[in-house]
Amino acid sequence: MKRRPLIRFAALAVPVLIGLAACSSSSASSGSGSASNSVSGDTFALLNGNNADPFFFSIWAGALAEAKKYHVKLIEQAPTTFDYTQQVPLLNDELARHVNAIIFSPDSNTAFADAYKTAHSEKIPIVDVNDLESLEHNNPNVLAFLGTNNILLGQSAAKAMAGLVGSKGLVTVINSVAGSLGDSERGSGYINAIKNSYPNMSVLKEQYDLDDRTTAQSIATDEMQANPKLEGIYGVDSFTGQGVGAAVEALHKQGKIKVVAIDAEPQEVALMKQGVIQALIAQQPYLMGVTAVKDLVLDLTGHKSQVVRSDILAPIAVTPQNVNSARVQKSVVYATSEP
Numbered sequence: 001m002k003r004r005p006l007i008r009f010a011a012l013a014v015p016v017l018i019g020l021a022a023c024s025s026s027s028a029s030s031g032s033g034s035a036s037n038s039v040s041g042d043t044f045a046l047l048n049g050n051n052a053d054p055f056f057f058s059i060w061a062g063a064l065a066e067a068k069k070y071h072v073k074l075i076e077q078a079p080t081t082f083d084y085t086q087q088v089p090l091l092n093d094e095l096a097r098h099v100n101a102i103i104f105s106p107d108s109n110t111a112f113a114d115a116y117k118t119a120h121s122e123k124i125p126i127v128d129v130n131d132l133e134s135l136e137h138n139n140p141n142v143l144a145f146l147g148t149n150n151i152l153l154g155q156s157a158a159k160a161m162a163g164l165v166g167s168k169g170l171v172t173v174i175n176s177v178a179g180s181l182g183d184s185e186r187g188s189g190y191i192n193a194i195k196n197s198y199p200n201m202s203v204l205k206e207q208y209d210l211d212d213r214t215t216a217q218s219i220a221t222d223e224m225q226a227n228p229k230l231e232g233i234y235g236v237d238s239f240t241g242q243g244v245g246a247a248v249e250a251l252h253k254q255g256k257i258k259v260v261a262i263d264a265e266p267q268e269v270a271l272m273k274q275g276v277i278q279a280l281i282a283q284q285p286y287l288m289g290v291t292a293v294k295d296l297v298l299d300l301t302g303h304k305s306q307v308v309r310s311d312i313l314a315p316i317a318v319t320p321q322n323v324n325s326a327r328v329q330k331s332v333v334y335a336t337s338e339p
Helices: 035-039 054-069 084-097 113-121 150-165 181-197 213-226 238-250 266-273 285-300 326-331
Strands: 043-047 073-077 101-104 126-129 144-147 169-175 201-203 230-235 258-262 279-282 310-312 316-318
Touching: 035 285, 043 054, 043 084, 043 285, 054 073, 054 285, 073 084, 084 101, 084 113, 101 285, 113 126, 126 285, 144 285, 150 169, 150 181, 150 230, 150 258, 150 279, 150 316, 169 181, 169 213, 169 238, 181 201, 213 230, 213 238, 230 238, 238 258, 238 266, 266 279, 316 326
Parallel strands: 043 073, 043 101, 101 126, 126 144, 144 310, 169 201, 169 230, 230 258, 258 279
Antiparallel strands: 279 316
8 A cells, every 4th residue: 555645756757648539528518407417427537546545445435426426437447556657557548448537646747748638638627636736737637636735734743743742842753755745745844833833842853664664663663762751753644653553552652652643544543542643634535536526527517617726625633532523524534445
């Protein structure tokens, strides 16, 4: 499995060349009638991030639930890991099939330029999820972007940590992959927020676990043993949070070391309910899937002007106090398996 959230490496441009007959979406010109009638029977494709991650299952679940409302068939494909080189042939397949619309979670901001152009010329609208317009350089061939601001995720984690440690003391951050834009922003957002807003807190040097739970556990163990005054640990993603949680449990420091992590995947929520994790900064993948389908329906039914092109979904702080609340249960949905 792979962390989601805008983990974007600068990739070499990989041409996506498609030989397609010149034809258009059967619904693209429909401008009247109800949405459910005008797109009924259409096929939307979801090219997901990977085929094993609850985050991406949640995007799928949201998109599938919304597609059913409009009697749209949803086809889902995903690589084994969040890797743009595996996504290229899958995107080729969807364009060659000439589906009516595509929901896409891209792992590169350069590799799919030709594919976006092909889709646009063939009147196949694309909505990018888990993505930001700025990362795609305002790509005019994408209908809309649905994502989370990674700096804001880090800032939200800093605010949660400050509340847990009384805005004082020594904390640290365990990051995932050095050089990853999303990870870097999640780390810097946290570190800078503490430096700028919480003068009585200090942060140890950032370390990286290479997207590996066991490595995260080892780093967290070393940090706690080497720094007896350590108050809290922030993990930038689900894998890191789980590794930190395992280290805290092994050293019997539940509640003594405050743990904040990104996302609210089932394993993290379980650790929260055990008192190991105190706060989770959740994204809204289910809502990404729902909104992506709505945007595509608006476009295909002649209501493109109603589409919000750049839709940044705010993170939600999940705590033991609100984890079972109706608001969190409705907004923060991380599917445990394929829908």
